[in-house]
Amino acid sequence: MGIPAHTDYGLLTFLTQHGSNGLEIFHGDKWVEVHPIKGAILVNTCDHIEIITNGKYKSVLHRAKVNTEKTRMSIVSSIGPSPDTFVGPMEELLGDGKEEAKYKGMKYMEYFDLMYDPKLFGKSCLEYVKITANH
Numbered sequence: 001m002g003i004p005a006h007t008d009y010g011l012l013t014f015l016t017q018h019g020s021n022g023l024e025i026f027h028g029d030k031w032v033e034v035h036p037i038k039g040a041i042l043v044n045t046c047d048h049i050e051i052i053t054n055g056k057y058k059s060v061l062h063r064a065k066v067n068t069e070k071t072r073m074s075i076v077s078s079i080g081p082s083p084d085t086f087v088g089p090m091e092e093l094l095g096d097g098k099e100e101a102k103y104k105g106m107k108y109m110e111y112f113d114l115m116y117d118p119k120l121f122g123k124s125c126l127e128y129v130k131i132t133a134n135h
């Protein structure tokens, strides 16, 4: 068991792991182990950073593995805007309007509702809000 591959909602998550390895991030075209460093806090960029920057910063795909030999403990803390904040690609980051928005904007709390909406049909919420030619 463990935590299957996913990206986190919000702007940034702060993570620290103890006991044994387990966290992996998808980098390039492969899974890379993140070795715990004593006293270090890992900062992950999350879905709403990707949305705000119109894809210039990516939300980190990651997963966590556990094993039967050693206890593993991780502490995760997430930051995001207040629930009523409208989050979409920032005008200032769209090259003065020359660049097309690649993500649908919505209130932060609407994104939360969408994450549990069966209409995602197994898609990640981030994939769902991406504007594609047929969506």
Ligand SMILES: O=C(O)CCC(=O)C(=O)O
Pocket (backbone or CB within 6 Å): 003, 008, 015, 017, 022, 023, 062, 063, 064, 074, 076
């Ligand atoms: O346990 C971990 O290292 C990862 C936890 C995680 O990805 C999460 O809570 O979103």
Ligand SMILES: [Fe+2]
Pocket (backbone or CB within 6 Å): 006, 007, 008, 062
């Ligand atoms: Fe996560």
